[in-house]
Amino acid sequence: xxxxxxxxxxxxxxxxxxxxxxxxxxxxxxxxxxxxxxxxxxxxxxxxxxxxxxxxxxxxxxxxxxxxxxxxxxxxxxxxxxxxxxxxxxxxxxxxxxxxxxxxxxxxxxxxxxx
Amino acid sequence: xxxxxxxxxxxxxxxxxxxxxxxxxxxxxxxxxxxxxxxxxxxxxxxxxxxxxxxxxxxxxxxxxxxxxxxxxxxxxxxxxxxxxxxxxxxxxxxxxxxxxxxxxxxxxxxxxxx
DNA sequence: ACTTATCATCGTATATTTACGATGAACGAT
DNA sequence: ATCGTTCATCGTAAATATACGATGATAAGT
Numbered sequence: 001x002x003x004x005x006x007x008x009x010x011x012x013x014x015x016x017x018x019x020x021x022x023x024x025x026x027x028x029x030x031x032x033x034x035x036x037x038x039x040x041x042x043x044x045x046x047x048x049x050x051x052x053x054x055x056x057x058x059x060x061x062x063x064x065x066x067x068x069x070x071x072x073x074x075x076x077x078x079x080x081x082x083x084x085x086x087x088x089x090x091x092x093x094x095x096x097x098x099x100x101x102x103x104x105x106x107x108x109x110x111x112x113x114x115x
Numbered sequence: 116x117x118x119x120x121x122x123x124x125x126x127x128x129x130x131x132x133x134x135x136x137x138x139x140x141x142x143x144x145x146x147x148x149x150x151x152x153x154x155x156x157x158x159x160x161x162x163x164x165x166x167x168x169x170x171x172x173x174x175x176x177x178x179x180x181x182x183x184x185x186x187x188x189x190x191x192x193x194x195x196x197x198x199x200x201x202x203x204x205x206x207x208x209x210x211x212x213x214x215x216x217x218x219x220x221x222x223x224x225x226x227x228x229x230x
Numbered sequence: 231a232c233t234t235a236t237c238a239t240c241g242t243a244t245a246t247t248t249a250c251g252a253t254g255a256a257c258g259a260t
Numbered sequence: 261a262t263c264g265t266t267c268a269t270c271g272t273a274a275a276t277a278t279a280c281g282a283t284g285a286t287a288a289g290t
Contacts, residue, residue: 020139170267
């Protein structure tokens with residue numbers, strides 16, 4: 001099965017993996033950049049900046065919203081999206097924590113003493 | 116189709132998304148931590164620390180090796196895995212660059228002046 | 231009330247991911 | 261040479277992801 005056995009992993013591992021999943025598509029990376037560059041929050045013009053159909057972009061936005069990296073405010077028929085700075089900062093901290101752990105050990109080597 | 120139109124994205128966006136994909140599973144996060152904690156590089160005992168079958172763990176290791184986050188040295192019938200510190204540092208820098216961009220703008224708000 | 235614009239969701243097709251058991255390859259030990 | 265250990269790969273099944281067009285929902289404007 002493709003059923004992940006998440007029971008055996010820590011909350012942090014699951015959280016980080018989930019964030020990573022949200023970032024695991026070039027379109028979503030690009031959307032985050034677009035929303036950051038446009039200081040005024042953007043709406044569906046994101047579609048014009050991506051080589052994807054409107055429904056597909058909507059799905060990507062949904063995924064980013066799912067993990068809280070962006071927010072969307074309904075304004076009439078439009079929806080105004082913007083990056084969630086607070087969440088981005090928090091996520092950045094979590095990632096930093098992970099990489100601090102992963103790189104703290106200095107350089108290790110696999111070189112096994114070939115006997 | 117599930118064919119990603121990667122033509123329209125930058126190399127950096129594709130690279131970051133690819134790294135994120137490699138990190139998008141709790142087991143792979145955990146494997147990286149295990150390889151870091153064990154100062155001496157580990158072999159297949161990783162399997163014993165994960166709630167997954169040996170073949171599944173092997174697949175996860177392959178994915179991490181694909182993006183260069185870990186290395187594996189064949190030592191007889193065993194394979195000695197270890198975290199690739201250099202790669203981890205480089206990846207960390209790339210991620211930092213991204214988040215610096217994403218968080219540089221200060222706090223934005225979606226709050227549309229409800230007229 | 232009707233149209234237009236904007237966006238989400240539905241339905242669907244295909245690709246990829248995740249997982250497992252089974253098998254195969256490499257090597258050390260007997 | 262045979263056996264056991266270790267690990268990758270194959271084959272396969274189910275879940276998820278990606279993408280699109282079509283449809284539905286909402287609100288502004290006519």
